Amino acid sequence: MEDNIDMILYNKTTKLILSDETNSRLPWLASGLLASVYGMWAMFVLPGFRKVPWKLKVFAAVSMGLQSRGYELNPILVTYAKTQAWWRGISQNQATFVRQDIWTTDLSSYNNVTVFLSPSVMETLEEKLSAELPDDARIIVCRFPFPHWSPTCTEGFGLDQVWAYDMLFLNKRRHTILKSTAQC
CATH class of the missing domain: 3.40.50.150 (Vaccinia Virus protein VP39)
Structure with a gap:
């Protein structure tokens, strides 16, 4: 008995879109970049906007x-x-x-x-x-x-x-x- 094309594609993983391994580098990189930008903003720009x-x-x-x-x-x-x-x-x-x-x-x-x-x-x-x-x-x-x-x-x-x-x-x-x- 042959499987239909949907079942074959469902069980087959692709390297670009779906992967069995999760790649957690991108979220960590994005989080680190966001934290760095906020840190620079808080140190150098934000104090200038404080109430005077x-x-x-x-x-x-x-x-x-x-x-x-x-x-x-x-x-x-x-x-x-x-x-x-x-x-x-x-x-x-x-x-x-x-x-x-x-x-x-x-x-x-x-x-x-x-x-x-x-x-x-x-x-x-x-x-x-x-x-x-x-x-x-x-x-x-x-x-x-x-x-x-x-x-x-x-x-x-x-x-x-x-x-x-x-x-x-x-x-x-x-x-x-x-x-x-x-x-x-």
Whole structure:
């Protein structure tokens, strides 16, 4: 008795479509790739999208008539900021966002600086700002305070906390400390 073609094809395995051996490499590879992309996103892009107090945003400064310039190395965050500015109808004369390293930028012409950086670079940033900013400058630091400076005021708590530093106050304090150590 002959088997019909359906029974023959049902019992015969093909190498490309059906196999007795399951190949688990593809799901593992896809899962690993997805986890890697998410990990990079979470480390480098996601922190930039965290909630920032409205009073500190560039767009709030523009609404008060100030010109703002944002420095960022991450191209995704620069594009996001530019898109937000365009969406809100803010011209490039009022707010600009550039992909540039803050460490190579001369900040001496700025009176107001807002900083979103990690704690590992705050000590180095203290030295840069102290050397470059004028006496009437104010620095707003989000999430992580400067390790050696005393803030003029602070607002919020946790990761939403901000610290304000006035260069005039910091310079007076530094000169007072230098005078007291010189007298000893």
